[in-house]
Amino acid sequence: MDTGKNDISGWLVRRASWHLWAALGVVLGAAVLRTARVTSDGGMDNAIVVRAARTWLAGGSPYDDPHFLYLPSAVLAAAPQALLPVSVLRVLVPVAVSGCLLAGWACALRLYGVPLRSRCAVLGLLGSAACFAPFGHLLLLANWTATAALALPLALLLAGRGRWTAAGVVLGAAIALKPLLAPVALLFVFARRARALAALVLVPAVASAGAALLLPDPLGFVTRTLPFLLRGDDGFVRLYEASPAAVLPRLGVPQTVAEGIALLLCAAGVACAYLRWHGPGPDALRLAETAAGLMLSAFLVSRPSYDHYLLVVVPLLLAGVPYAGSVARTPWFWLALAPQLTGLSLPYLEPPQRRAFKDAFTLVTLAVTVARHNVRSRLLGAPATAVAGKVTMNGDPAF
Structure with missing residues (x-):
């Protein structure tokens, strides 16, 4: 039977x-x-x-x-x-x-x-x-x-x-x-x-x-593209940028203050990524979470910075969900992604020119979540295990 x-x-x-x-x-x-x-x-x-x-x-x-x-x-x-x-x-x-x-x-x-x-x-x-x-x-x-x-x-x-x-x-x-x-x-x-x-x-x-x-x-990238990227003065492009340096001025924050906030967040993210690399845990988590922390920190200050940049980071973090110590196991990870759900309507943010506010929320929340997780991983360790080459959850095979 x-x-x-x-x-x-x-x-x-x-x-x-x-x-x-x-x-x-x-x-x-x-x-x-x-x-x-x-x-x-x-x-x-x-x-x-x-x-x-x-x-x-x-x-x-x-x-x-x-x-x-x-x-x-x-x-x-x-x-x-x-x-x-x-x-x-x-x-x-x-x-x-x-x-x-x-x-x-x-x-x-x-x-x-x-x-x-x-x-x-x-x-x-x-x-x-x-x-x-x-x-x-x-x-x-x-x-x-x-x-x-x-x-x-x-x-x-x-x-x-x-x-x-x-x-x-x-x-x-x-x-x-x-x-x-x-x-x-x-x-x-x-x-x-x-x-x-x-x-x-x-x-x-x-x-x-x-x-x-x-x-x-030959020097077109240096003489034309770099100044454009540093100025970020394309009015059309700015409407779709998700970095705090682009979004905060649209809320009335002075441009200099917005750029300072973005730089501080970026520096903090890089420092947390450094701590994660020198912390404990499986190599896979250390590699992925350190790289994700560095990329998200860069997205906070890069001009431009779009929602599809998240595809560089999110799948990399999501694939680690079988590990008990991964950032994908934290509720803030999923809260950060919630505004990006297909079909989810948020008041006042549905016009294409305003979706940057949703993207900025996801970017900042995800960056802070990964940075906080990287520090906690350094202090507490990463409780994931791997047996016979297969990921396990709490000692039981995940797949």
């Missing part, structure tokens, strides 16, 4: 897992098809980079467009897209973006030792795709943040296995495409990995310098 019950239970579990994967396929497929249908070129942000590449191929400077905020190496990386028909890009780009997010989630799971075929794996991705608004925004915009969402967990996975130099190369390649992950260089400083840090710096430096020599305006 017991054997029969076990067989039935196993059959139900397998059936449930199959249905979850089928649901995930439907959600991702629908999101890709919707993006292909409503966009004419695969996504507005990707189109900016592709347009810059087309300008370069035509003999012009890609930095004539003030919204092209990438290093020169990104121009060469986008050149193959510039040669493709728009009808192909409409389908290829959303597929590539969703592929980056899927691969990044898989790397985050493997960092923690979570099986890729587990219910936790499929439920986490299904919940993100169906319920987390920045996921849909990133897919719709096709922003190159998707490359960072893949590169960061992949680099941490390599570092967790002792391959720090390879991790530096991966991060350097991602920075060459978009400089979003530059703050993670501090993790290599904390870990005293000089060779890996050199790889992280040299890869984008060499790639960008070589690409710049092929442009009609």
Whole structure:
């Protein structure tokens, strides 16, 4: 009788897992098809980079467009897209973006030792795709943040296995495409990995310098893009920025005071990340929570700073939920994400120009939550265990 019950239970579990994967396929497929249908070129942000590449191929400077905020190496990386028909890009780009997010989630799971075929794996991705608004925004915009969402967990996975130099190369390649992950260089400083840090710096430096020599305006990034980023004076872009330096002035706070608050929060976050790295706990948690603390600290002061930047950090933290000592087990983590639930309506914040206030709440709350958790982890330790290569919860197998 017991054997029969076990067989039935196993059959139900397998059936449930199959249905979850089928649901995930439907959600991702629908999101890709919707993006292909409503966009004419695969996504507005990707189109900016592709347009810059087309300008370069035509003999012009890609930095004539003030919204092209990438290093020169990104121009060469986008050149193959510039040669493709728009009808192909409409389908290829959303597929590539969703592929980056899927691969990044898989790397985050493997960092923690979570099986890729587990219910936790499929439920986490299904919940993100169906319920987390920045996921849909990133897919719709096709922003190159998707490359960072893949590169960061992949680099941490390599570092967790002792391959720090390879991790530096991966991060350097991602920075060459978009400089979003530059703050993670501090993790290599904390870990005293000089060779890996050199790889992280040299890869984008060499790639960008070589690409710049092929442009009609080799110093365009320095003379045009950097001043634009430092000033942050684009009135249209500012409406969608989530950093306190951009949001607080809209509430009447003087710009200088807002920037000072953002800098103080950033410095405190970096200090807490340093404490987390030198604290106890499994290597996976130390790597992920230190890197997340550094990235969130940077998002507090970076201009611009958008809601889809959260896709670099949130999946990395969410994948650690099987560990009893992870930040994803704290209620404040989920409270921070609540405003980003798809379909949740908040009074006065629904117009697109006001959603930055919701994004700022999520960013600041999540940054403070991770910083507080990093300090507590240093003081109290991380009570997670791993037995026979599988994550466990309170001594019982989680999967």
